[in-house]
Structures are given as structure tokens and as C-alpha cells.
Amino acid sequence: MVTLSSNLSLTEFLQLPETKPASEYIEQKIYQKPMPQGKHNRxxxxxxxxxxxxxxxxxxxxxxxxxxxxxxxxxxxxxxxxxxx
Incomplete structure (x- = not known):
């Protein structure tokens, strides 16, 4: 995962626009989720x-x-x- 920024509050994170791929807020840091790789099947x-x-x-x-x-x-x-x- 790639760290985008650090030391944000949850309120500040929730006010940010949506990103693609999606971002996660973990322990006051924002991480960008990796794009799925490979074939998906059901x-x-x-x-x-x-x-x-x-x-x-x-x-x-x-x-x-x-x-x-x-x-x-x-x-x-x-x-x-x-x-x-």
C-alpha cells in the first residue's frame, strides 16, 4: 500500500473526495488500496x-x-x- 499523507483526523479524511483506487484511513494515515490484479470469477x-x-x-x-x-x-x-x- 502507498501512504498518501499522514496525521489527518477522521473528520478531515471523510471530507476528502473519493479516489480511484479507493483510499483507507488507518491510524491517522491514508493508504491507497492496490488495484485488483488478475481475473475475477464467481x-x-x-x-x-x-x-x-x-x-x-x-x-x-x-x-x-x-x-x-x-x-x-x-x-x-x-x-x-x-x-x-
């Missing part, structure tokens, strides 16, 4: 009863699941299902 995890989840990518045709009912899935559950340690 992946979707599919959950089916009694089966391991599978990952689908942007170019696959998917149906949308808006509701998971009363499920509460944690990242630990996903890693366990995928057997990632």
Missing part, C-alpha cells in the same frame, strides 16, 4: 442432501436458491464437507 457452492457439496463456476448454468430454510452453515462445515484441512 463461483457458487451447491448443496444437495446426503451428498458432498460441489463448486460450480461462472460459465456453468445454475438455478438460484434463495432460501436455505433453517440451516445455519459455518465455514467449518464447508471445509469438513470438502475435506479441506
Amino acid at each position: 463461483s457458487v457452492m451447491i448443496f444437495q442432501p446426503n451428498q458432498l457439496p460441489e463448486v460450480k463456476y461462472n460459465n456453468d448454468k445454475l438455478t438460484v436458491l434463495n432460501v436455505l430454510g433453517d440451516w445455519q452453515i459455518t465455514p467449518a462445515d464447508i471445509f469438513n464437507w470438502l475435506k479441506i484441512k
